[in-house]
Every structure is written in C-alpha cells, then in structure tokens.
Amino acid sequence: MPDVTPGSAGLAGLNALGPAEAERELLSCCASPAFARGAAALLPCDDPARLVASAGDLVRELGWDDVREALAAHPRIGARAAGTGREASWSRAEQSGTAGADRRVLAELAAGNALYEQRFGHVYLVCATGLSAEEMLDRLMARLRADEETERAVVREELAKITELRVAKLLARDEESA
Template structure:
C-alpha cells in the first residue's frame, strides 16, 4: 500500500531523515534529498518546487546517476506499491496501450541508448505517447555525452518538479 503523501505542512514538520525519505520519492539522489530537506520550511509549493529544481541542477554527475538508478526503462512498467513506482506508472501511461512495434522500438532504443551513454534513457514522459518517447530517444542518440548529460539533468528536473508538486499537495496530489 503506498504511503500517504504528507503535504507541504507535513513535509516542513518532519524530522530531517523522514523529510529526506519523502523527497527521495521525487528524486532518487541522496544529495538532492539532503539539500531540499535542509532548506525547510518552505512557505508554499512554488518555493519548494523552485528549490527542488535548483537542487537537481546543482547535482554532480555521480548524484544524477544515483537518481537515474531509481527510474525504470521507458516502456517498462515498474511493479510494487511504492510511491515512486506508482508515480512512474502514471507518468509513463502513454506507453500502456502502445503498438507492439513502438514498444519493441523503445526496448531496442533503450538498449542502444544504454550502450552509448552508460545509463537509462530518461524523459519526462507525462503527457507523451510511446511514439513521442521513442522519437525523442532516437533524436537524443545523436547527442554527444556532454550534451546528453545536460538534457538528462533537465529531464530529471522536470520529473522532480512534477513529483515535488504532488508531494506538496498532500493526499490531493495523488490524483494529479
């Protein structure tokens, strides 16, 4: 059973270790969770999401890789009851009823991407169809390593922004 989302007031009131655990559901980097938890209390959702985005953009590459390890491959549905798994399933819902050829293309593209860059392909999938995810993957295979790191960091910031907003909204955010 997924944990109940604490909301902004609840997040502000948590002990630092508990706040960090909640924030890890938004971005799997411990450095991110420590930085955002240390910035509490936040006056409103906008302040929290701005701090979260800034924290993601300030991550070292090893910290970004730690966060990427918490993300499933695009097109693969994570199992389990955790908040992260639930959010990931919702974010990738555009792949749920996709054509088998598109899903096969995503699987093959994921393999090529991981071989080229050494980590999982990350895209803010909210609102995207599987075909759009595949199109972006194929385009990004042409990036050099430095350019792709910048894109990955921005995609991670976008995903984190959406998840932090859900966390701040409390139980109502679970329906977002």
C-alpha cells in the same frame, strides 16, 4: 505541530518532519541522497511553488555521480515500474503514454533503450508525462545522436522536470487529504 505520519507528506507534513524523515519523503521525488538532503534543508517552507522550483534547481546542480544514482531508480521507458510504492505508482502514471501502444513502437523503444544504455551507460530518461509512446521514441532516437556532454545536460533537465512534478504531487497531498 500537526499530527503527521511519515508518508502523509503535503507541505504541512514535510514542514513537521525532522530532517531525516523529510529526506526519506523527498527521496521518492528524486532518488539522490544529495538532492534529498538539500531539499530537506529548505524546510520549513511556506511557499509550495518556491519549494518546487528550488527542487528543480537542486537537481540541475547535482554532480554527475548523484544524477546517476537518481537514474538508477528509474525504470526503462516502456517497462512497467516494479513495486507498489509511491515512486512506482508515479512512474507508471508518468509513462501512461506507453499503455496500449503499438507493439512495434514498444519493441523499438526496447531496442532504443538498449542502444542508449550501451552508448551512455545509464537508463534513457525523459519526462514522459503527457507524451505518447511515439513521442518518447522520437526523442530517444534524436538523443542517440547527441554527444555525451549535450546528453548529460538534457538528462539533468529531464530529471529536474520529473522531480518538480513529483514534488508538486507530494505537496498536493495536503489538498487530497483536506
């Protein structure tokens, strides 16, 4: 068994961890304990692509209370993630399209976030990787017109995409340290 320190992750690292330690690592990808338990139960795994896809499937199958628990860990779009941990770092990178955005767009995002939270009762979530602030705002405005059931389906899909990207980043840490 390789010498693995929690936090070193990578596929080999995850495979070497006990269930509780693996769950802690996986919580950085999706802050739902139900997700982390389900993903840790897939270990050991020898196929990173299968683990990434399975992680997305697990998120899509979460109950709404579990989704809301995961949403609570996400900062508002346009707001800087607090903290110095892995999740905060990933969130800042994912939302990098808001860096240097026009003040008007950022103000509209802030106002839209408030309207969204008032309407749906949780943070607006979008897989922001590769999107400009304007694109995030356009999606927010469109989603404000959705009914609750439709929006819940969109939120689950966005959370699944974010989780897949983060699991892939966690697994890529093997290559970074090699």
